[in-house]
Amino acid sequence: FSAADFEDFLEPRPDLAPNMEADLEPVVRHLVEQRWPFRLHATYDESISRMLDVFEKVDRDIPFNGLPWLFDHAETISPRNIERVRALGGGIAIQHRMAFQGEYFIDRYGAKAAEATPPIQRMLAEGVPVGAGTDATRVASYNPWTALYWLVSGKTVGGTTLYPQGLPRATALQLFTHGSAWFSSEQGKKGQIKVGQLADLVALTAEFFSVEEEQIKWLESVLTVVGGKVVHAASEFDKLAPPTVPVMPDWSPVALVPGHWSPNAAPLSASIHQCIGSCAVHEHQHDRARRSSVPVSDHQGFWGAFGCSCFAF
Template structure:
């Protein structure tokens, strides 16, 4: 049978050591059936084969985000004003002002994470006064990573917050000298205050949620993302909140492969949740486009060590082990892999004590379980993870919190957070990702750029050169590295015969552009399962149709998603960051050490 799709005259990086770079690739039945030179591959075509001239563009395996909250993000994408990548606060506030004017009551304007003040030319956060000036009547919820949120006066009125409103669980309401809420919510000791507050805002209808998810998947395709390990999320209940992604799959509209984990929702009921879920589904249930991956990233709420470097490291409760053990034993007994959120080495050590205990009764070293984040993990605990057969899913959270980390823990500590080079030397399974859309942006090229340059979005250089990755190393972590985390190694991440036909044709050459231009890359042709799911520039005629954004007042209709207009970090006059160790770290250039 002749191939359905052939791409030729390209610079195709396969990541296959037998054929590292080829000119042409053929796809049939969702798989790669041939790679090689133009003549031999094009010779397989018949009259029905679609052939596309790549014009010598760089091609890479499709990007695979090992930690993205894609299902939750899709449900809300059309409701959100994304400040991801916006280069100046003045532009961000103008967007907010215009969107407030376009948003009908009772809807809110929501800026839900994925940005920080260091990305702005002004180098600062907006003030509450600026929010109220930009949006005097429309409620605004402005989430800053996962450490705080700002509400304008209209939002305070909509929520009914006043002097007598108590602090909700998991946070503080900032107040003026008279006790009135100012509009600032502080996530301390956890992000529950942020979850619970935004949950009061109106949601989209089911029809609009389907539309929203389609547009979010298209946004990921725009950057060459073809696969995701979905990490669940607060408020994402199984199976109810999986209806939209299931409907898209049934309709043939799922343009990103999703392997999803089941996230415990209610403190105190985690074991009951997993006991129920084990009765109705199992890892691998589904197919290559949509399937159950396992449990996590939240196994029990008492094990969540909040990822906010503006606050001191939280101490997990003494009861954590007893609560976590029941869940982990249940999973191990039933051969369910899990992922578990762990920012700090202290948490990881306690988890490993428990995992080792369970392993003695129910071996876990073949399950492909893994730690999410692990910014401060030590060599000793890396060795323990390796012995138990675990992996580590890393993200670019330090690109968004690096300056905060330096202020609290100092310059030297920030240099190997997370210790990527050491993990690689040990041969640990590592998958790259973003943790989008709240604590960091979903933008994959910021992560690849961060791994190569060790820069924050504000331009602060964190790591010594020896601890930075080469471009090929970074790309491998974001492709074949991430495949391990859904137990699909050998099927994804390489452009080799028999592998899944997922790839991205890039706007510029990843291996040739200047370092800071890596962050500006996009896909101009994205293929998933052997079919074109996104196309732009000279390939635009191949782009499949997409319904208009709904509702029509959505911020996405006017502003789109990630702002990729200025990938280079802002140039500011060497603003110093005073580290906890008394040393000064310079932004923008990394000099003055």
């Protein structure tokens, strides 16, 4: 754990422990000796520099020689370290947490520094494999269209412009599909609609390449096919829908408000403060719930883990 930094831009950049290199080196040596692919989470260039020092030291003794490995996140990676990643045959997996934390980053480091967080264009220009994802649900939404909106528009979900120019739509989509296949060593097997590759495809509510930019984040699938099997169907394809998977736990808000919010969704007014089960703690009295000392924020305890089934909490 000494080789992990974190992404909370409300807090100062963490300095990795002085013993990080000594802890990380034997782990990396073992992975390379066994030819096991590996990935390491790193937000800051300062952390990445020290990690690459370890990788290069190991590579001199036990060549990586095509072993798949990658950094996750890399929001502030420098041009020099992108070159070092390429030289060792690594890749970089990027996620859209700047879409949610961009304003915090600007407050701490400034708008100029935010213009290359992460420097995707430079990564691609250097020939480094780049794949896009969401890192859901810890630091960002699971919705890929929120991420694609961020990549194309260069804006946060709050509307703040981060980058002088977003990515072309084809490039953004490729990072999520063909680009990400590299990270699971499935190049040529998935990520493209072509003969010989897995039949993974979607039909959308609108055309990604022509819809207004602000509408990208509201796109949804009406038909999702994975490996030739229909796993989701709605709207005109609803007769193809597989059986619904039960929501667990059954008191989850998803049971009442399924899916990702969109401006076209049914109004939630009928669901607000709606109780979905009996509750002996505050008897559905909302004022009593607000004043309650029950530790619902303690996720280690009963109430934090299981909660009360009334939305008044």
